[in-house]
Amino acid sequence: MGGTLMPPGVVPAxxxxxxxxxxxxxxxxxxAEYAGEREAAGLPAEDETARRATVGRLLAEELGAQRRLSLAHGSQVVDATVEERVSQAVKDALFGTGSLERLLADTTIENICVNGCDVVWVKDAAGAWRRESPVAASDAELVELVRTLATGTGGEERRFDRGMPRLNLQLADGSRLFAVMAVTDRVSLTIRRHRFxxxxxxxxxxxxxxxxxxxALLRALVRARKNIVIGGGTNVGKTTVLRAFAHEIPPQERLVTIEDTFELGLDADATAHPNVVAMQAREPNIEGKGGIDQAELVRWGLRMSPDRVIVGEIRGAEVIPMCNAMSQGNDGSLSTIHASTSRGVFTKLASYAAQAPERLSLEATNLMVASAVHFVVHLGWDAGGRRVVDSVREVVDADGAQVVSNEVYRPGPDGRAVPATPLRTETLHDLIAAGLEVEGAPSSSWGVA
Structure with a gap:
């Protein structure tokens, strides 16, 4: 036979x-089969320790089966060193993020976009895009990687197949992953990093x-238990600002957080927030049953004696129970919403309420919003392309088809917020009582209306 002979026990890469x-x-x-059997038997999902033990046992069985198969066919049997590398590679893929790990380990990267296994783009903190090397050998392998990441997430398995062609989950490092297949030419996934x-x-x-x-004003708003909605476009930093607001909440308060996919992580810091219940919406099962949306979770959260309810992002019918929560004694509640302007926040709230099962009229929605929301804080981009607060509105009242508000801060020439309309007298007094220092501040900033 021709070709180069290889030492016994060595296989090509x-x-x-x-x-x-x-x-x-x-x-x-x-x-996956084992998890299904446990679920059918009414047993809880395995924790991380148990799952690693199960994987170790299955690895030994599979590698043993491969050795027996090689012997039966007279093929070369791999040696212990190769088996160890194979074992480690399998564990890395099952418990980590596989080939994505090198990108996730780079703290300068904000977004990772994969448009097929070999078309990988990343965006750094300065907003510059660059192309990276492939993260999988094939699109099929990329699909398997995504499915592996989905297994066991949040104590349940999230599907990713042609019947459920999208997946939304939080990775172990807090990053948010969204993947899609079947409706695109190639499998695609996007990972958004939370650098702060x-x-x-x-x-x-x-x-x-x-x-x-x-x-100082924003800090006082939180401490004075004002209900705040944080608005802004995609990837402008709403979640980061919400975390900063939550940082000002006294540790003795009980918080209930509600999210479509875990991102806030307020329950992870037992020193800053020792009394937190974090809830996440649940996808329907393969029969289309068992789904729990954010609207239902808000209703559940109100029965859990919260001092404040925090909704990671308003994106639908949860707007009504959220506003009810804000107006019935849970002052100091927080949420975010996608909106291109601070005034546009009210339009988005109204559109979501109109689509909710309650089918509220515009006038009824505006009355509800005016009685619930105290302030809107909007984020945008300054002239230099940096994320900034560009507007702050104080909600005053509702007048038919519109919510009446005063823009306390408005976008300046460079896109950054500058003082505009003074705060109302009663609001200013509330903020002073919460620790806002106004002595020596310009009258245009802390004046009263």
């Missing part, structure tokens, strides 16, 4: 990769999101 892929696919399938998981008002000032004076 490609053969090793193929073995790792085969073993990983078989173990992933067996894990423990944000504070001081951090917002350091980052240039706002100045010291505006930060």
């Amino acid at each position: 490609r053969g090793e990769q193929e073995l790792a892929l085969l073993v990983r696919q078989r173990i992933a399938a067996r894990l 998981p423990a944000a504070s008002m001081a951090e917002l000032v350091r980052l240039g999101v706002c100045d010291q004076q505006l930060a």
